[in-house]
Amino acid sequence: MLHPRMRYALWKDVPDDDWNNWKWQMKNRVCTLEALAAAGLRLAPAEVQGIRREEERLRMAVTPHFLSLVDPENPDCPIRRQVVPRIEEHFVCPRDMDDPCGEVKDSPVPGLVHRYPDRVLVLATEACASYCRYCTRKRIVGKRLHTIDRDELARICDYISANRKIRDVLVSGGDPLALCDEKLDMILGALRSIRHVEMLRIGSRVPVFLPQRVTPALLSVLRRHHPVYLSLHFSHPREITPETARACEALADAGIPLGSQTVLLKGINDSAAVIKRLMHDLLRVRVRPYYLYQCDLAVGTDQFRTPISTGINIIEKLRGHTSGYAVPTFVVDAPGGGGKIPIGPGYFIALVEGRAVLRNYEGKIFEYPEPVEPGSIRVKLRKAELPEKAEPLLVR
């Protein structure tokens, strides 16, 4: 099969060595209206207007790799809608929030968010390989493109060192894998050298936007700081190209457990069929679905939001109907900073007289009798349910 980039006159003659080089990909990112048009995309008026005003909010940048997956003719292409701004992005609705997950108030030192008792989030950089239009952190991402310096890292490490309960550090941003090997090694090394830090996690979309970045040198940096877990961000099954599959397999072979995070996005992936396909395709490349997110209330993202019921209904169609490994946890990151709240179909119906009433994935009802603590609970059983020669169960 022809490589998708062959559909684009602009890239047809690029030597493979360049195309497969992540630095070439970064240098040749498409960042302007003119460059998008030159690549041959037929742009809708809503896109032209959206891009013209995009600097006010969140810059546009798309790697040639990711843009090559875009349908040049279709403005509703699910790949395209994730990275090409539309005018709707400039519509502010009353529900929008600058800091939808309340990270600012949970930030004791710059670049660190401490919300949960035993783990923290480090915002290592404000840069990404490409910019998602629905970015939850668009208040900072893509603006200054700042990466934490030695002083900031030292203050973050001091804070973690002084908090012995912190055993898990999640490095995100921005995208930490968009940094060069040396900088990433420095950041991971500093965090890992804190004695009570048991594990590191990295949040990244690089295997999707820039799979060429997953080089042997990067793998050896990551391997040096084990245990390292990776939370990857996928939105659509079409993102799992041969290049991305190879990147995931190389990461898995380096001993890095891979999880996925997916944001539910209207018109992009808000159906059970698309999510199920994505989850199955992820498992094939050894990525374990982790979270399915309700879209956060970031400014200008109303166009992407679905009702909560969409996510619940999707989980209902997965749980029991396919491998448990393919079922992510659907969460709402509570507006204002309550953290991730799992929601899903209710399988627990009631507790009736010491029996849990449950339903299964087919809607059939089952009961689980709870253990009886002698002397504390009166258990009433109907005659018909008592086994023959049953001892009286009532103890008081």
Ligand SMILES: *Cc1c(COP(=O)(O)O)cnc(C)c1O
């Ligand atoms: C998501 C998040 C974490 C990690 O949460 P897990 O449920 O452990 O994956 C930690 N800190 C912050 C601030 C987060 O938003």
